[in-house]
Amino acid sequence: MMRREIPLFITSVVGFIFVIRFFIPHEPFYSLEDVSSSWIQVIQAFAIWLGILNLLKVSLDKIYKKERGWGYSGVIIFSFLAISIAGFFFPLWEERPAGYSYLQHAREFLKPGTSFDWFYWYVYSPLSSTMFATLAFFIASASFRAFRARSFQATLLLLSGFVVMFGSVPVGNVLFGWLPAGWQVSDIADWVRNVPQVAGQRAIQIGIALGIISTSLRLILGLERAHLGREE
């Protein structure tokens, strides 16, 4: 009961209250959204911490058992500790503005010049942007495989991708400069983005919204139980 029925009851009651809130926009339902969004932020924060703590647990486990590549797990732990110490304890070694308490100073951890800011600009930012930048190479090889015009649908995919890519860079208009005015590749790219792409996106959005509505209804009615995991 504690493991399945109570969570199901919580999901249904909370979900039902939020649906009622829409039809009865008065207290106490009215302020529920504020309270709930604040609580959700706290729970989400703990959920992200859970993920991070789990990463540390797995890494420590790997080091303890001396599994293959345990050294890299050590690097993970070390870098985690380094940026965390910089974020939480930088007021200990950096000059504190007059009249500021430790916490008031610590809250300014994102200000330029702090140790945490240094980590962001010289470690986190180069690593994350290069990681995403290298995807350009893999996208190029994937597009080589995907963009072969084997069928009419694949040709459409190829053409719209091609037009949007060439329409976004000056070289597109130089290569296709012979096209008449108003029909330049950048004009066609704008049209593709504003008309057929908008049509497709709206159809997808409507489809997704219908899916979300039906799943929400199933959750509130207790028909959908996947979020509770397997029966034990």
Next chain:
Amino acid sequence: MPGMVSLTLAGFLTLGIMSFVYKDNPIYKFCESIFIGVSAGYYFVLIFYQSLLPQLTDKIGLTGALTDSALAYYRQSGSLASVQWFNLIAAVLGMMMLMRLLPKIGWISRWPLAFVIGSIAGLKLIGELQTNIMTQIQKSILPLWAPQYVDGSLSLAASIGQSLTNIVLVGGILTGVIYFFFSKEHKGVFGGAARVGIWFLMVTFGAAFGLTVMSRMSLLIARIDFLLRDWLHLLG
């Protein structure tokens, strides 16, 4: 020259990640591990200051930095009744979430999960209907003949152009939605409409793919620019 040391570190990390393009290697793995650890730490700190402090400890008055609304209430009434003690429930729910780390009592984390899923399901049930269905349909009801006036007189060319655009837009949305309707077999006129819907979806995916490639390319150019200009000073 601490600036140069920092730039050299950033340059080394950039090259380390880029080395994966050649093949998987220990330097890439080392940089990748730093990325994992630093990302985890970055969000660990960020969440503490930007979610937990304002939403939890500030609201229950623990940090002595009450929220603006609580302070305003305090100045008016002279009491601290507005300190929102009920937010402690959120802290308890959050702590229950962490129980997932302990296998024997991991099931406790289902309670806060049930709360989050229930609230989001309740909010989305109506919210999606309002924003993503009603608004999208409202925006899609367009005149199929859209007369355009230039200097007060009807411009046939502009009117035909706008009307064609509207027809493509409305037709694309209708056929796209038909494609997602699986309760009826895609045969005959319905099947034909669904096929046109796929064409629109293909154009959408192609354009999205093109934009993704371009955004990745600009990131790559920015990294190469950093290496050659900021770090090695090879570009002016």
